[in-house]
Amino acid sequence: xxxxxxxxxxxxxxxxxxxxxxxxxxPVVQRIRLRxxxxxxxxxxxxxDFARAFERALRRATVPIAFSQGFTPHPKISYASAxxxxxxxEAEYLEIGxxxxxxxxxxxxxxxxxxxxxxxxxEAVIAGGGSLADRIDASHWRIELPExxxxxxxxxxxAFLGSSExxxxxxxxxxxxxxxxxxxxxRCEVTHEPDLPSGAVAVPCAIIxxxxxxxxxxxxxxxxxxxxxxxxxxxxxxPPRVTRLAQGTLTAQGEIVDPLxxxxxxxxxxER
Amino acid sequence: MSVxxxxxxxEQLLPRVSKPxxxxxxxxxxxxxxxxxxxxxxxxxxxxxYEVGLPNQGVQILYEVLNEQEDVLAERTYSVWxxxxxxxxxxxxxxFTVDAHRPVKAFDVFGLSFATELGYTNMxxxxxxxxIPLDSxxxxxxxxxxxxxxxxxxxxxxxxxxxxxxxxxDGEEAVLEITGxxxxxxxxxxxGGRDELLLxxxxxxxxxxxxxxxxxxxxxxxxxxxxxxxPDVPFRVAKRTTMDLDAWPYPKKPLVPxxxxxxxxxxxxxxxxxxxxxxxxxxxxxxxxxxxxSITTVGQMVKEGLExxxxxxxxxxxLSSADHSEIGDMCSGLAEQYADTNVSLSLPSxxxxxxxxxxxxxxxxxxxxxGLTFAPEGGSERIRKVINKMVTKEDLIRTVVTAYSNGWxxxxxxxMCGLPTETDEDVLEIAHMAHEVIRAGREAAxxxxxxxxxxxxxxxxxxxxxxxxxxxxxxxxxxARLRMLKNEINSDRSLxxxxxxxxxxxxxxxxxxxxxxxDRRVGKVIRxxxxxxxxxxxxxxxxxxxxxxxxxxxxxxxxxxxxxWFTTRxxxxxxxxxxDHLDSGLDKDWLWQDWQDSLSEYEQDDCRWTPCFDCGVCxxxxxxxxxxxxxxxxxxxTPVNRLTAPPAALDLNENPSQRVPA
Numbered sequence: 011x012x013x014x015x016x017x018x019x020x021x022x023x024x025x026x027x028x029x030x031x032x033x034x035x036x037p038v039v040q041r042i043r044l045r046x047x048x049x050x051x052x053x054x055x056x057x058x059d060f061a062r063a064f065e066r067a068l069r070r071a072t073v074p075i076a077f078s079q080g081f082t083p084h085p086k087i088s089y090a091s092a093x094x095x096x097x098x099x100e101a102e103y104l105e106i107g108x109x110x111x112x113x114x115x116x117x118x119x120x121x122x123x124x125x126x127x128x129x130x131x132x133e134a135v136i137a138g139g140g141s142l143a144d145r146i147d148a149s150h151w152r153i154e155l156p157e158x159x160x161x162x163x164x165x166x167x168x169a170f171l172g173s174s175e176x177x178x179x180x181x182x183x184x185x186x187x188x189x190x191x192x193x194x195x196x197r198c199e200v201t202h203e204p205d206l207p208s209g210a211v212a213v214p215c216a217i218i219x220x221x222x223x224x225x226x227x228x229x230x231x232x233x234x235x236x237x238x239x240x241x242x243x244x245x246x247x248x249p250p251r252v253t254r255l256a257q258g259t260l261t262a263q264g265e266i267v268d269p270l271x272x273x274x275x276x277x278x279x280x281e282r
Numbered sequence: 283m284s285v286x287x288x289x290x291x292x293e294q295l296l297p298r299v300s301k302p303x304x305x306x307x308x309x310x311x312x313x314x315x316x317x318x319x320x321x322x323x324x325x326x327x328x329x330x331x332y333e334v335g336l337p338n339q340g341v342q343i344l345y346e347v348l349n350e351q352e353d354v355l356a357e358r359t360y361s362v363w364x365x366x367x368x369x370x371x372x373x374x375x376x377x378f379t380v381d382a383h384r385p386v387k388a389f390d391v392f393g394l395s396f397a398t399e400l401g402y403t404n405m406x407x408x409x410x411x412x413x414i415p416l417d418s419x420x421x422x423x424x425x426x427x428x429x430x431x432x433x434x435x436x437x438x439x440x441x442x443x444x445x446x447x448x449x450x451x452d453g454e455e456a457v458l459e460i461t462g463x464x465x466x467x468x469x470x471x472x473x474g475g476r477d478e479l480l481l482x483x484x485x486x487x488x489x490x491x492x493x494x495x496x497x498x499x500x501x502x503x504x505x506x507x508x509x510x511x512x513p514d515v516p517f518r519v520a521k522r523t524t525m526d527l528d529a530w531p532y533p534k535k536p537l538v539p540x541x542x543x544x545x546x547x548x549x550x551x552x553x554x555x556x557x558x559x560x561x562x563x564x565x566x567x568x569x570x571x572x573x574x575x576s577i578t579t580v581g582q583m584v585k586e587g588l589e590x591x592x593x594x595x596x597x598x599x600x601l602s603s604a605d606h607s608e609i610g611d612m613c614s615g616l617a618e619q620y621a622d623t624n625v626s627l628s629l630p631s632x633x634x635x636x637x638x639x640x641x642x643x644x645x646x647x648x649x650x651x652x653g654l655t656f657a658p659e660g661g662s663e664r665i666r667k668v669i670n671k672m673v674t675k676e677d678l679i680r681t682v683v684t685a686y687s688n689g690w691x692x693x694x695x696x697x698m699c700g701l702p703t704e705t706d707e708d709v710l711e712i713a714h715m716a717h718e719v720i721r722a723g724r725e726a727a728x729x730x731x732x733x734x735x736x737x738x739x740x741x742x743x744x745x746x747x748x749x750x751x752x753x754x755x756x757x758x759x760x761x762a763r764l765r766m767l768k769n770e771i772n773s774d775r776s777l778x779x780x781x782x783x784x785x786x787x788x789x790x791x792x793x794x795x796x797x798x799x800x801d802r803r804v805g806k807v808i809r810x811x812x813x814x815x816x817x818x819x820x821x822x823x824x825x826x827x828x829x830x831x832x833x834x835x836x837x838x839x840x841x842x843x844x845x846x847w848f849t850t851r852x853x854x855x856x857x858x859x860x861x862d863h864l865d866s867g868l869d870k871d872w873l874w875q876d877w878q879d880s881l882s883e884y885e886q887d888d889c890r891w892t893p894c895f896d897c898g899v900c901x902x903x904x905x906x907x908x909x910x911x912x913x914x915x916x917x918x919x920t921p922v923n924r925l926t927a928p929p930a931a932l933d934l935n936e937n938p939s940q941r942v943p944a
Contacts, residue, residue: 051293051306052308054296054302054303055303059540059542069588069593070590071925083624110927111927112926116925127308248294
């Protein structure tokens, strides 16, 4: 460890030659969890696209990332469930394993600068115990429906919530599947449109505030929109704009707990 | 007049198309400038899909060179796939740049880089979507100058109706000169309009403006002459040559895409030009002389390029990378510098000799063993003499066996089919060579677990090469030879199992041949094909041979010629070729002599190591060979530290004294 740290950071990213015995990778000494956003035009970045960009960002920022053992070592990155391509997000999560400790805020700033604007790293905390995935069982979404009257959307939402089951279809890897989009939805409300700047032409825009539990097969905002079409014939004239606002643990009160909260508590204890 | 982004309209369409990220921009290295703060504005296009076009070196270099000028703005545009094209037409969204989503029509120059002629139909789609008239003659001052570059522009006659001008050769200095001409013309209040601007470009004697030249034909369909139709333009237009590549170390800030593209690596051109003299190779003929980039500049570019991009692969590019005078030191120096990192180095290895294996060993020191590719190009000794690919069967076997005994399990061998004077026997020799490779390889490696892939490309005669006079073989003959070859490879089951066979049908090559050696009459075929829906002709799933045959049959008889006339017909010495007025520097008499030498199987050596053989380029273009060695070496890299360790209180695993200094 000592010699590694004294060398350049580039030299802290080793892959051993293949003819060397397996097991030469530096161990993980620190895990960091990140919250990042996919914003504006870059919401069209697919998960695979993001993963490639993130690995390049680790190198640009000379992050001492740890690698897996084996013949094709991979950087230690694990992603929590990623938002669909085309959907914006303020709450994507991942965890990285490092072979040398770094200051989380410095890491956040460096990674954010190394990624294109629109892929923004918002928070970094040292991981406490547990796994990220165990702390995420629901998502909070915002669906904007330009050119849809809020009253029309409200009627459709009421019909949706009034049904005990709403069957929708989607193409999955296993082919076309039919499943219930209703049961996983714990909140679905039409909120008022934000105040328009004075002088702006008022185009109606219904906004749906949606909380969905993680189930299998996953119920995505698309599926809820399909459900609104099924129960009430709601056909948005222009493509809806969807943003994930949060994901985390769903409480009995219907609120979502930030999955990094527990890590912040752990760190707090360590500091004392 | 400011120009607004079309992104709000485009954004509505993106959820409905495949891989929307390719239309969004947002790459590292992207430059977005204030429209009104600039004077000369370029839209650069690589007329193929984003995944192919984005990594293109030429476009990246020109993008950076232009944007470094304060009053110049350059943005990029690529071909949109048919799904988005249909939606854009339906919704009135014009061809846009990915940088700031500005409409292409608003720019001063619409510059297209044609690496291949198969991009011609895509140019028409882009012009159409942009709202720019397809015919140069129908454009006015509100339209950009449509400018062609790239290797295909050494015969732009098939697209002469559609472009306003073409640049032959290296673009770095040309784009700046063109920018200067446009800047002055605008500053003077655009005197004489579009015509005057084109005239100023033509007067440089290195920018070809097709409308200033008339083509006359003989009764039998051949060209009688190509002459200027006004007094103040040159009879011949010369190619550009950038000398001293060290002075042009681009790309410095490569564009790194979010979308997946065909190459994900930092590519640096280690030299330009090639005098190996392979007679089929247009690139080698039109880029002479050889100009090396020095080992130290390459080292500096790799260092900065990797730091900027975050790529973990470096490509050392050129037409024959192992020929760099300091390739050994360059590879070992880079391998040393990046020894403890996950950076891998690759070079397109085409030379068939043991030296190449040494290099490959060097490059795979960090564990990643990329495939080895060798290009004997011809199956028999005889045909290799015809094409001037000076390599013996013994060389090849020895080289490949060295690779197998050094641990490689897979090599790829590249050949061409349809070469001049080729017989069935020449092609069958490919199978025999592959058999011998496997047989010798198994023995050397001591295992049966080795493979080789035989990959066959169709020969296309190209302008400015000794084969510019040659006839093409008919597609059915090519296809029959390939079937025969396949059977021959599999005639020995044990050996055949270890040999992969990849090939292209003969039909696309014939159409590429039509476009490569076509004249202005072929432009009518291109337009007809495009009107019938032809797009993305370089993609087998979009290419339609029957559409090209149909369009040729509809259009060409009017001129007394046909598809065969352009492709399978051998030309005579004195025939005026459509590109004779475009000067690559190669002496036409020398090319003819080399064609005759080819037929008598006489080989021509490389002028880097033997006396000048008078191809004509250096004196005509006032250039000279620029090669090393410089004798310099790559030094160890200085450490780069950006992140510090956390404060001691949080540092549970480390002693603070070991922390990296900030």
